[in-house]
Amino acid sequence: MAKVTFNEERCKGCELCVSVCPKQIIHMADRFNSKGYRPAEVIEQDKCIGCAFCARMCPDVVIEVYK
């Protein structure tokens, strides 16, 4: 069981996390954060394997990973 959390206010919507997720469970949300970017989010949290690829590629240290 693994969990990722996103600090949505820090997200700039670059989608690097989306491109490296091996389970392809990261999507861009339909809403905007206060900077006007669409933040990344995970809907199917139970499919996360906690590999932290998304967190390693995030230029804005938005993502925290728990295992």
Added chain:
Amino acid sequence: MKQVFGYPESLQNRPNHYCPGCTHGIIHRLVAEAIDELQVREKTIAVAPVGCAVLAYNYFNCDAQQAAHGRAPAVATGIKRALPDRIVFTYQGDGDLASIGMAEIVHAANRGENITVIFVNNAIYGMTGGQMAPTTLPGQKTTTSPYGRDTATTGYPIQVCEMLNTLKAPAFIARVSVHDPKNVMKAKEAIKKAFEYQVNGKGFSLVEVLSTCPTNWGMTPVEALKWLENNMVPVFPLGTFRSLEEVSK
């Protein structure tokens, strides 16, 4: 549940000013993680360059000095010689290090100063608006080479690692990339090793990190990483050029 990945202590907890998808953010984090793991944050001094990373002192959670354009290795030399027990590193882009600062980096390396240089190469001038840099690839379009870099009049990309590797004094020289998670982990190892060399008093260490500039390359961040892998890596081969084992041969 245990946290397996979080915010490093050596990075100040505030948003950075870099464009979306800019790999400066990744490299800042790698440097911060290396400082955390070696537990030297309290005695580390960063030297910021001129360029996009000029505000690096706002992000690294340690003492910092901002140097004139290209002069970071000279400033770092002064700090290290005055305060030899501190860990001193410079964080420079390719416009800063390979163009106006070429003299400073060559001589700092040649003196074997016990400092660490993080050289971020994205083959273009970022902050000033995407002009051609000494590291721009042949044929690459920039605002000052709109038809692509013409090697007949502007020469070829400068390979800083290969050039510095001709000197006798440097202790550690490596080139890494951050275009996928595997390479990010390798980059982390190289950066940590460079700091270890300094902590152990082994002499000059430099890590060149291939980086992207989605804004000035005119690509999405994901496309930019692919472009880096397909175009920059063949021109700037990855690997360790110098380590202590080879020096002692």
